[in-house]
Amino acid sequence: MNLVNIFVKAIFIENMIFAYFLGMCSYLAVSKTVKTAVGLGAAVIFVLGVTVPVNYLLENYVLKAGALSWISPAMADVDLSFLAFIMFIAVVAAIVQLVEMVVEKFAPALYGALGIFLPLIAVNCSILGGALFMQERQYSTIAEASTFAVGSGVGWFLAIVAIAAIRERIRYSDIPKPLKGLGITFIITGLMGIAFMAFMGIKI
């Protein structure tokens, strides 16, 4: 039950885009058509689902204060948490490259669909954000951390597909010229964010 709560919370209440603005750059750049938005969204779910559990293990067995005590009791007071940023981003970048190679080798069709998005994702703030939130919120098991990761990915997917659908329609509207394109996208995202805040009232 707890896992379901974390999942729903990550999708709606703590939505990566609408509550924390993470991954906005690619969200704005790749949301011109629904098709590409679906591709990027799927890639984000996938990469979050892989990197956050790995970073969770790294955090709990290497970086945290006292995390190294499984090697020998003498290392119980070693605290490597200042290395967290470098380790997390290195893991993300390495896994993205690895995933890219594996997908290219074993699933060329999937690579055709996700291929160009994978390199973009290494610098997508929502991926590193997922790792940093995982660290900040201290999930107690790896199952919780993975659920949170996949939930955040699904929330991001939902947001980018929704804005892409709106942008496809809005092309035909009569908007003040200086507001066209980027400006109106920002304002729509703001309004969607306000709508998503309605979920905050839900207590789970």
Place this chain on the structure above:
Amino acid sequence: MSTETALPVKPAEGLFSKKNRKLITDPLNDNNPITVQVLGICSALAITVKVQNAVVMSLSVLAVVVVGNMVISALRNLIPGRIRIIAQLVIAAGLVTLVDIVLKAYVYDVSKQVGVYVGLIITNCILMGRYEAFAMGNKVWPSALDGLGNSLGYAWILVAVATVREITGNGSWMGMRLIPESWYAANGGGYFNNNMMILPPMALVLVGIIIWIQRSRNTKLIES
């Protein structure tokens, strides 16, 4: 993500030649990282509730972009092309770690509020955008100026958004009270803070409005 904006810059004659000055002034308006290149929105919006946070964030980004640009520019002939993204990320992460430690030591309260967003400077697209598009192909001094210009362009948007949000949402600026306490309804006046401005989505709407104003004054930026 990556708006290719590499300016073909020849070796500069003077330290502040016309071309070099343009590196600083261009990103303030015509080539603003937030409103034109659409980079670095990720961390820009969440921390604009208070001007103080915006200033701290801007200074952190400034330090990381300028120093990172210089380091990468100095190493640009040594970094192999295939692993340049990882190399850039590691340099960025190292600098951000330093900034994070400095913030924790000197402005602990702000560092608590800015939270994960300092860490997220690493994946701030301005950083990667400037490293990739400019520092990898230019000398150290123009790269430093380019970093300075872009982070100032980032800073003024941040501070502008934060100013509007703090004044309307909290009645203060940089923590100084602008609306006197006695005006508030609780003290017998008739004034209420606009609590909506503190909500995160309003930052997006404000940036949208800034883009609107900027583009109606600078018509060459209008998208077709």
